[in-house]
Amino acid sequence: MSTFIYMVRHGESPKEGNERTRGLTKKGQTHAKQVAEILKAEEIDVVISSPYLRSVLTVEKLAHQIGKEVLVFEDLKERKFSSEANRVSNKELLPLLERSFLEPNYALGGGESNVDCQKRAVKVLKELLTTYEEKKVVIGTHGAVMTLMMGFYDEKYDLNFLSNTSKPDIYKMEFSGHELVDVQRLWSESMGTDH
Ligand SMILES: O=C(O)[C@H](O)COP(=O)(O)O
Structure with a gap:
């Protein structure tokens, strides 16, 4: 039997504000409903999330649908891009990401590198694969x-992949033990997305 991890990237969030507490726009709230609808048939066992509100709110409806609360893991938060508590603008983010995927140890002062972020998040993911073996786990x-x-499991998940994802987005990852065997995208861009 396989273990399934559903990566659910959050829906549309206001473009300004505190990284930790900004929630979802009206459109983002619709995205959360669509996510719950898409994953209804999957018989999800557990719903986990980054601590950032936009992520929790994207999967909360789904958790309640299966009679559960969202379990939050601090180390699943977004990469910390800078020392600022507020959102980094897209104009600053793009060159930072380009450099980071070429130089994985690169970080702005007070921020994390790709290597640091990957290390702490994959540690959690590995623990989840063990704790919830043969279960279906959603991660906001x-x-x-x-x-x-x-990208830790397959290097094709790189900057080009990231640039082609949407908000929200859903990837169903199938694991045999700790080995990734398949990935399917469940979100369809035709449902309306943010980039
Ligand atoms: O998923 C992301 O890329 C981050 O959470 C940033 O999202 P944002 O575009 O809402 O700032």
Whole structure:
């Protein structure tokens, strides 16, 4: 029997504000409903999330649908890009990501590198694969940390992959033990997304 990890990148969130506490826009709230609807048939066992509100809110509806609460893991938070508590603008983020995927140890002062972020998030993911062996586990997540977790198992999940993901997005990863055997995208862009 396989273990399934569903990476659910959060829905649309306001483009400004505190990284930890900004929630979902109206459209993002619709995204959360769509996520719950898509995953209804999957018979999910457990719903886990990054501590950031936009991520929790994207998977909360789904958790309640199966009679559970969202379990939050601090080390599943988005890569910390800088020392700022507020969102880094897209204009600053793109060159930072480009450099980070070429130089995985690169970080701004007060921020994390890709290597640091991948290390702490994959540690959690490995623990989850052991704790929830043969179960179906949803993880509410973010673009960079999700790509780094997926990239640990297959290097094709790189900056190009990240650039082609949407908000929200859903990837169903199938594991045999700790080995990744298959990935399917469950979100369809035709459902309306944010980039
Ligand atoms: O998923 C992500 O890329 C991060 O959480 C950033 O999302 P944002 O575009 O809402 O800032």
